[in-house]
Amino acid sequence: MLEVRGLSFSYGDFSIEKVTFEVGRGEVVILLGPNGSGKTTMLKAIYGLLKPKEKCVFIDGKDFHGLPIRERARLAGYVPQSHTPPFPYTVLEVVVTGLASQLGPFESPRNEHYEKALEKLRLLGLEDFKDRPYTQLSGGQMQLVLIARALIQEPRVLLLDEPTAHLDFKNQVKVLGIVRKLAQEGISAIITLHDPNLASIYSDRIALVKEGKIMAIGRPHEVLREKTLRDVYGVPVCVIEFNGFRLILPRTEVIL
Numbered sequence: 462m463l464e465v466r467g468l469s470f471s472y473g474d475f476s477i478e479k480v481t482f483e484v485g486r487g488e489v490v491i492l493l494g495p496n497g498s499g500k501t502t503m504l505k506a507i508y509g510l511l512k513p514k515e516k517c518v519f520i521d522g523k524d525f526h527g528l529p530i531r532e533r534a535r536l537a538g539y540v541p542q543s544h545t546p547p548f549p550y551t552v553l554e555v556v557v558t559g560l561a562s563q564l565g566p567f568e569s570p571r572n573e574h575y576e577k578a579l580e581k582l583r584l585l586g587l588e589d590f591k592d593r594p595y596t597q598l599s600g601g602q603m604q605l606v607l608i609a610r611a612l613i614q615e616p617r618v619l620l621l622d623e624p625t626a627h628l629d630f631k632n633q634v635k636v637l638g639i640v641r642k643l644a645q646e647g648i649s650a651i652i653t654l655h656d657p658n659l660a661s662i663y664s665d666r667i668a669l670v671k672e673g674k675i676m677a678i679g680r681p682h683e684v685l686r687e688k689t690l691r692d693v694y695g696v697p698v699c700v701i702e703f704n705g706f707r708l709i710l711p712r713t714e715v716i717l
């Protein structure tokens with residue numbers, strides 16, 4: 462469904478090089494890797510916020526970056542790692558801005574659009590916050606609002622940059638559960654996470670990212686191996702099996 466073919470981008474002293482992978486319809490691929498390894502750069506370059514030199518992102522065979530912005534917004538929704546709105550919009554207004562590309566240039570959002578926004582806020586348990594200024598929310602609440610803003614577009618692919626970073630455990634489970642449910646409906650996702658255990662549980666495949674490259678990509682049990690993780694993170698870990706999932710723990714010598 463989504464194909465990344467030889468994606469390269471450079472900031473100058475940091476580059477991502479020839480990143481190639483595919484994401485199937487309804488597949489969840491999680492990018493896992495150390496701070497500064499290039500996960501955000503990859504997501505931004507895939508979405509087109511950073512401009513790779515060559516055509517390298519295809520959705521259903523079409524050059525994604527070459528499509529008009531409206532069509533791109535229908536295909537892919539992006540949730541940044543952090544975001545500061547320029548004005549103290551209400552929560553409901555922030556979610557409605559997710560529909561901006563679907564409205565005409567002089568068209569204002571109508572009741573049906575606000576209803577839709579409310580539905581997404583309800584899904585994320587935030588309906589009571591709808592009239593609050595977005596800037597007065599906690600970090601986790603802001604993150605949930607941004608997820609609602611991406612969901613309202615009803616895109617075919619979600620690109621989520623650390624969507625669980627500020628969330629409590631219940632909300633982490635909720636957000637990743639929503640992603641899995643959407644996957645069952647055929648929505649694909651590329652997500653960056655830091656928790657290898659959540660990646661193991663919620664992904665179809667994991668891509669391990671190091672120094673701008675994908676070091677390994679595969680099903681969690683193929684990728685989450687002691688040696689591979691030690692190579693990527695430089696920390697000794699042990700891998701255990703629980704209920705069919707592969708889980709990662711730091712080795713005792715790191716704890717003590």
Ligand SMILES: Nc1ncnc2c1ncn2[C@@H]1O[C@H](COP(=O)(O)OP(=O)(O)OP(=O)(O)O)[C@@H](O)[C@H]1O
Nearest residue numbers: 472473475494495496497498499500501502503542
């Ligand atoms: N706007 C920028 N200009 C120059 N260099 C940048 C810029 N943004 C990021 N970098 C550099 O690119 C590298 C990769 O950054 P990136 O944000 O993609 O990492 P990441 O894997 O998402 O890290 P984290 O897990 O901390 O979010 C880092 O070395 C960073 O310093």
Ligand SMILES: [Mg+2]
Nearest residue numbers: 500501502542
């Ligand atoms: Mg990042």
